[in-house]
Amino acid sequence: MRELHFRHEKIEKMSKKEMQELQLKRLKQAVHRAAKNAYYNKKLKETHVSPDDIRELSDIQKLPFMTKKDFQVNFPYGLLTVEKSELVRLHATSGTTGKPVTCFYTENDLETWTELIARNLTCIGVTKEDVFQNTVTHGLFTGGLGYFQGATRLGCLYIPFGGGNTARQLEFMIDYGVTAIHGIPSFGLRLVEVAEEMNLKVPLRLAMLGAELWSNSVRKKIEEGLECEAYDNYGLTELIGPGVSCECPESKGDSLHVWSDNFIAEIIDPATGERLDFGEEGELVLTNLTKEAMPAIRYRTRDLTSLEEECACGRNAHVRMKRIKSRLDDMLKIRGVNVFPSQIEYVIMKHKEIGYNYRIRLWKRGALDEITVEAEVKNEVFRDLKTEAEIVDKMQLLKNKIAEELRNLILLRINVELKPEGAIPRSQGKAKRIFDER
Ligand SMILES: [Zn+2]
Structure with missing residues (x-):
């Protein structure tokens, strides 16, 4: 105790x-x-x-x-x-x-x-x-x-x-x-x-x-x-x-x-x-x-x-x-599936390679709603990687892993984009994570 x-x-x-x-x-x-x-x-x-x-x-x-x-x-x-x-x-x-x-x-x-x-x-x-x-x-x-x-x-x-x-x-x-x-x-x-x-x-x-x-x-x-x-x-x-x-x-x-x-x-x-x-x-x-x-x-x-x-x-x-x-007002409806941003956060932030900022973008491909999660990868992840090919491989593996975990939890295909540290703009005060571009 x-x-x-x-x-x-x-x-x-x-x-x-x-x-x-x-x-x-x-x-x-x-x-x-x-x-x-x-x-x-x-x-x-x-x-x-x-x-x-x-x-x-x-x-x-x-x-x-x-x-x-x-x-x-x-x-x-x-x-x-x-x-x-x-x-x-x-x-x-x-x-x-x-x-x-x-x-x-x-x-x-x-x-x-x-x-x-x-x-x-x-x-x-x-x-x-x-x-x-x-x-x-x-x-x-x-x-x-x-x-x-x-x-x-x-x-x-x-x-x-x-x-x-x-x-x-x-x-x-x-x-x-x-x-x-x-x-x-x-x-x-x-x-x-x-x-x-x-x-x-x-x-x-x-x-x-x-x-x-x-x-x-x-x-x-x-x-x-x-x-x-x-x-x-x-x-x-x-x-x-x-x-x-x-x-x-x-x-x-x-x-x-x-x-x-x-x-x-x-x-x-x-x-x-x-x-x-x-x-x-x-x-x-x-x-x-x-x-x-x-x-x-x-x-x-x-x-x-x-x-x-x-x-x-x-x-x-x-x-x-x-x-x-989740909040009733935060619930995103994507292709008929209810998605709570906190579920996405839980999955991406679990990874030690992922840094401290992320955002979720909602957009349209034709008539279809798309959801893209952008997350930053820590600089230290690249420290021991020597060639461009090694970096690409490593990023692809991480991206696939996160996308698969998201699909398993939310039962929806979610696009994942990995970015270098500092690439996603910071908000002042309470963090703005959702960007609805539809
Ligand atoms: Zn208690």
């Missing part, structure tokens, strides 16, 4: 029965609070539900779903359940499509959030002894100030480095003896790549990564490259930001504990809205039980996963959600 750490041991190891009582109490409060908002109240009336109809936990299924649209039509202040003067912070999504989704916080909301991030960090083993570098921007993105608050609460020496500037980030890590970082997985890969180029050794201890889907093949590259244990965490701006769920040392690589004293997780069939059982895959629906500033009740996340009970770490009342492999 690995060493386990708890921030709120009583809550984290609560029995399931105690948790259900707490959730029911908080759910009633949350629905009463939400009903103070005119828009939400109208939604309830249209569904013929009153807040008093919530008598047991399963009554949550009587409540209407919320979707991104509820946030969009109420932009910017329409979903508030408190006076504007009670708000102390807002964060927002990048809003690449339309208006950004805004998350408002009261003083209590910020406190809850800070403790949830401190819980995430403690859960993976971060302590006040750690020197903690946050590699994301400290602006509107929740991953900046969110982790600033949580790590500072734990008493870490906190470095608010911000995004980009990879070489300088690595220098900081070495100079100040950084032991733990927070970031997005694609930047984790970038750190490994640049450290390799510069021949730097960066022995971290822990990396908390999130805000993008990432496969365990990517995790392995980051863990080897930065000599650390890399953990996944999950959250949404609509709910609170990060702090919704996190891997523990026992569930690492498989699933994340949903902090069930604050959130109720449900899985539904995305087509019918019907609730599914433990172990069945469907769309994740989340309710924030404690948020004061605005409601997020039965919010449809568009993320596909399933729920599991029990964990060797003892956080049995905090259900585990399987690592998210």
